[in-house]
Amino acid sequence: GRDLPAIYVEHNTPKGDVPHTRHPMADRDDLLLTHVTHFNELFYDNGTTRTAVIEHGVVPPTVEWTGELDRLAVVINEPVRRRRVTGTDLMPRFAAVAPLDVFGMGVAGLPEALASAGAPGLPMTCHEDLPQHAMHAELARRRAYLHLCRWTSLGLSLIEAMTMGMPVVALATTEAVDAVPPDAGVLSTRVETLVDAARWLTEDRDAAHRLGARARDVAKQRFGLDRFLADWDRIMEEETCASR
Template identity: 55%
Template sequence: MRILLWHVHGSWTTSFVQGGHDYVMPVTPDRGPDGLGRARTWDWPANVREVAPEDLAEEPVDLVVLQRPHECDLAASWLGRRPGRDVPAVYVEHNTPLGAVPDTPHPIAGQREIPIVHVTGFNELMWDPAGTPTTVIDHGVVDPGRRYTGELARAAVVTNDPVRRGRSVGTDLLADLCGAVGVDVFGMRVELLAPMPGLVTFEDLPQARMHEELARRRVYVHTARWTSLGLSLIEAMQLGMPVVALGTTEAPFAVPAGAGVVTTSRSELVAAARRYVDSPRAAAEAGAVARAHALERYGLGRFLADWDAVLESVVATGTL
């Protein structure tokens, strides 16, 4: 199957393109948001091909994977075919709704030509589809292997755009965490964080390098209040790290008992991170539980099989 999709979410796409399909990725000279092309910091297989927009009309695309509302118009313009009408399409919703939750209509709500695939059950529950067919395919992650050493008595946090996104990703919690444990923050534009004692930032490392560095930290702390389930949380679990997470959105259902601490208490989040930093043995034991669970629930094989079933159904019938 030849699938057109945009490079929007690098971690999710890394898993999605592991399937046995031909993936067509738009690329523009400036490699802007609508033409980013192949990843520079993730390892993608050779079946992900960059194609210029002006050449897409010559590509025999079987299905379009949409991830942002304006991509429907982009696909229609560049392919010469309208997604959902002239070529089968699905819309992947990565994010939680903003605004009047849970009454927020989805951007493509109220039509039946393009089904919506949510990456978590929480997202599916919170968006109002207004009759549009929906399903859930839980995340799958390429296993980075058990790399945990916990040799550095510090906490690790992964976030992107922490200054712009602020409270939604828990940027305000970093000061409290730094006051109790040293915190190393990884991600995009983390260098914009205001300096504070105990805080070190690591800007946009290649994925393999980031995994190595995460695994050296004693505990992973997931500070997001209101985002979809961060793949970094699952990756940390697969690395064998104990995790401490805010008990919001999908996180309470992703972290089992014994793998760490899930809480809605600011003080308990900080205290739990401190306990793991102070106890290497407890941290290693929790990390082993976390890895076993993440491999079972968020394994790549299940993820790709679920996606193949949806893709085949949509190409054959136009719906789920």
């Protein structure tokens, strides 16, 4: 930031004592601190450092939702280690109304971990670290996308699922509450409401199609590459010009 303009990109939510978590780049006058969600910008203590928000952009998956399987798709990494962060403890309540397919890294030991926690024999299949194109193809066949993360930056897999046309059932926490409009899914902090929504969507494919179509329209407009690249071109030009 001294010899050349600098932009520091922060992808993650704050950790620790969240209302008071100071960002490592707080109180800097030689860079621009750029967050990927408005939630993250709000919850970090950025000090006097200038901030900006550039939301994610995703390459559109090559498949579209078909939803022929009345199952719920979940994409998380390391659900055994991260447990409450990823909402792993909530999964048995959803598995009681629809089978779960869990995709990601470190998911292979999930059924055993849940069994040891008192939830054996869940209707759950784990798909360990599939290539992205294969994972997208499998996601598109599931009825709805289940997002149980309590504390996370906005995941690219959630955006990709919406872009494919998947309806969303999600905890109304962090940026998801703003990224998923009410007519594209069901969001709540009340787990019973989400369980009822999961049951509804697995039983009513027409409703799932309707919500998923709205999710696709929103995601393509808000998280498309054209918008993403234009935002980055603009901000880099502004920073370059300001340094001259």
